[in-house]
Amino acid sequence: MGAELNQKLFSAADNLRSKMDASEYKNYLLGLIFYKYLSDKLLEKVVELAGESLDEFSNADKQTVLYRQLLEDEDTKSDLIETLVDTLGYDIAADHLFNVLTMQANQNTFQLNDLNKAFIDLSTKYIQFNGLFDDVDLKSKKLGADDQQRNVTITEVLKKLNGIDVLGHNGDVIGDAYEFLISQFASEAGKKAGEFYTPHEVSDMMARIAAIGQEDKKLFSVFDPTMGSGSLMLNIRNYLNYPKSVKYHGQELNTTTFNLAKMNLILHGVDNEDIRLRNGDTLNKDWPTDEPYTFDSVVMNPPYSAKWSSDDTFLDDSRFNRYGKLAPKSKADFAFLLHGFYHLKDSGTMAIVLPHGVLFRGAAEGVIRKKLLEDGSIDTVIGMPANLFFGTSIPTTVIILKKNRTTRDVLFIDASKDFIKGKNQNKLSQENIDRIVETYKKREDVEKFAHVASFEEIKENDFNLNIPRYVDTFEEQEEVDIVELGKELVALNQQIKAAENDFLLMLDELAVTDETRDIIEATKAVFR
The missing domain is CATH 1.20.1260.30 (N6 adenine-specific DNA methyltransferase, N-terminal domain)
Structure with missing residues (x-):
């Protein structure tokens, strides 16, 4: 249906x-x-x-x-x-x-x-x-x-x-159909679509992780400060035992997209009193500032490496003042991350999609990353396949953050090779998603897929979180038998020569006319 x-x-x-x-x-x-x-x-x-x-x-x-x-x-x-x-x-x-x-x-x-x-x-x-x-x-x-x-x-x-x-x-069929339409328009609109849609499979994986350990909360709040169509927020209720009691808080800069998110939530049967959305610039001015301003889950897929003011006045902003530096003007990635993290409850989980550069770039970003690691805030780094998102083919990383952790280790998952190749976009299969989520839950080393890195190990790497430093996915190339390869080449050349001779014989048998004589002679010359 x-x-x-x-x-x-x-x-x-x-x-x-x-x-x-x-x-x-x-x-x-x-x-x-x-x-x-x-x-x-x-x-x-x-x-x-x-x-x-x-x-x-x-x-x-x-x-x-x-x-x-x-x-x-x-x-x-x-x-x-x-x-x-x-x-x-x-x-x-x-x-x-x-x-x-x-x-x-x-x-x-x-x-x-x-x-x-x-x-x-x-x-x-x-x-x-x-x-x-x-x-x-x-x-x-x-x-x-x-x-x-x-x-x-x-x-x-x-x-x-x-x-x-x-x-x-029954259920949210019209809401789900609306989501389907949004995804179809995102696919057709290409680059413009990346602004408002997170592919359902990625959204599903992030929602599952953000809900872990919080499934039984009778009141649950979710916040997406760059909400797009609202699909990331909506997905989380699929993994909660009291989905009807979720409060949705979101912000979106683009007015058209903001309206789309509002309609999407209403079509999914969310009551008006459970919706708290704002059309505004997430980084320029903090919101929400009144209660509640911290949430059980924060999910984000912000615009990658966007520009922002990075004005010195933000050094006094409670979202950023603990980290010593501001995200650079040309790359707001860490500004988005810190904004979302500030609004996370002490018991909550945050999941954010960002480009890989946040894992290893130096200067101000290196200072912020080091502070987050020293605080034990970064829980997990997941490397995603390339070409998953509309409008960009770059590989991305999903970073999971938590507050008040008792350890400073980091789980690295390299899921970059686990996907279904599509004509225009790659996709995650249900099996791909399950593997990531199960690995996240177990938090154990998995050969060529996952590694739990101690804080000392990360410190030795100068707080560089580039995934290949921690998860070795190198595959030994099968040794080539040069002698056997030489024999195959000789045999192949003999087959080619025999085919050429057969072709020349066929040309000799053709009825020759004034019109075809020159063409046949020219063709024979190619094979001599």
């Missing part, structure tokens, strides 16, 4: 795909799916509040008739809207329902302005939807040269989406 839903949703993009690139048309499709979800969910709730059966009111059109009847009755109207707002957090006017707009599309009476009003109404009345539909630009020339052509484009998308049942599945 999930695969079928994915396919239907992705095919709805066909009308937009020829008009703009994936980084743009994703905003239309994801925004419209989100709006349909809110509309259908409201109608289902109306049936429930009216004490009616979903079997009897099985489709949106029947549900809409019921909704209109209840709204026409002055005795029930205000109570109904109040209850909808209390239970769902919003209401939608009957004329603005997704299926009503689609009905108009089928009758060729649909007006883009009605959809625009629906978006504005929802965004202005309810703070949680504020700005969420800003990127669904219904006046864009890319949809069509004039209003009529733009109408036709959106009409076709509405028709395709309306036939999809976004509620009739």
Whole structure:
């Protein structure tokens, strides 16, 4: 059922795909799916509040008739809207329902302005939807040269989406389908996509590790200061025994991506009171500064080697002031790491993806790395395969950090050779992920894969954490038998010569004409 839903949703993009690139048309499709979800969910709730059966009111059109009847009755109207707002957090006017707009599309009476009003109404009345539909630009020339052509484009998308049942599945099927779409758009958008999507397999592996030892917490908080689409945060609840009680805290600089994360969390059934997100610059100004500001888990996939101000005033910032130096202006990697680590609870676990340079670069980064190692903060260093992420082919490392450890050793895992080769991107298999997680749990040496390095060993290496210094993955080359190789070459040359002779004989047997004589003679000359 999930695969079928994915396919239907992705095919709805066909009308937009020829008009703009994936980084743009994703905003239309994801925004419209989100709006349909809110509309259908409201109608289902109306049936429930009216004490009616979903079997009897099985489709949106029947549900809409019921909704209109209840709204026409002055005795029930205000109570109904109040209850909808209390239970769902919003209401939608009957004329603005997704299926009503689609009905108009089928009758060729649909007006883009009605959809625009629906978006504005929802965004202005309810703070949680504020700005969420800003990127669904219904006046864009890319949809069509004039209003009529733009109408036709959106009409076709509405028709395709309306036939999809976004509620009739158990669990988070629509949320997971949304994740699938995000991954597809990330794949199509290439470089631009690395900004908002962490491949599911990497996200899964990080979430599993971040949850270890915390599975039974009845209240769990997760923080992602560079949250992108929010998938890293969402994944962690799959490994907790009380997934419904997770509080999500996230920050994202890009407004479009921030809105995407918000929609993603809502579509995964996360209640509004469990969502605390901010659209802002993570490094420039610390957030959150009020309680809670430390979390059970911090997960991050920040932009690699980004620039930041590295202003001297940050030396007094409580996130960075313990480490003696600031991350350099040209590489904010350690600034992101220290920001996330500052917001980690003493009992928590942090997982962050970074380029390999953080493991061995010197100067200020070397000073920060040394302090982290002296404090015992770096728990594990995992070397990942190259070409896992959209937009960059570089190999990355996942660093696991903890506070108040009783030892300063570091587990090194070299998983760089464990992957499934893909046409455009490499992937981790379930087996690859399981091996990393099990090795992390056991914390023992595994030949050519893992090594627990003592603090003294790391000190001897001048606090350089380059993985090959600790995990030897060198494979002996099989010895070449020169005599045997020589015999094979002689035999191969004899086969080539015999084939050439056969070919020349075939040329001699060809019927020669004035047109072919020169070609045949020229071909023979090549083999003489």
